[in-house]
Amino acid sequence: MKQTAPGVWSEGITEREYSGDLIRNYSRYEAASGSENDSVNIGNKISILSDPYANHNFHAIRYAEFMGTLWKVTSVEVEYPRLILTLGGVYNGETS
Secondary structure, three states: OEEEEOOEEEOOOOOOOOOEEEEEOOEEEEEOOOOOOEEEEEOOEEEEEOOHHHHHHHHHOOEEEEOOEEEEEEEEEEEOOEEEEEEEEEOOOOOO
């Protein structure tokens, strides 16, 4: 967290690069309400080799880049020395 104005705090984003393995490759389409187009969600699991920074901040991981797209991280499992990231829909939030 960093202070952006007196009494106002916002999350600061730090991108880090990790390598890992794709351990589950799964996708599904969901009907978007009020739209003719379906939205794609993936249920992929990626196992990354973590470091002390990732182990200390695993709860703050918001997105991961996979196949050139940013995806929401919906859950993180700690299996030292790895973190298992479960990916969901496309991430549209703030980036660094």
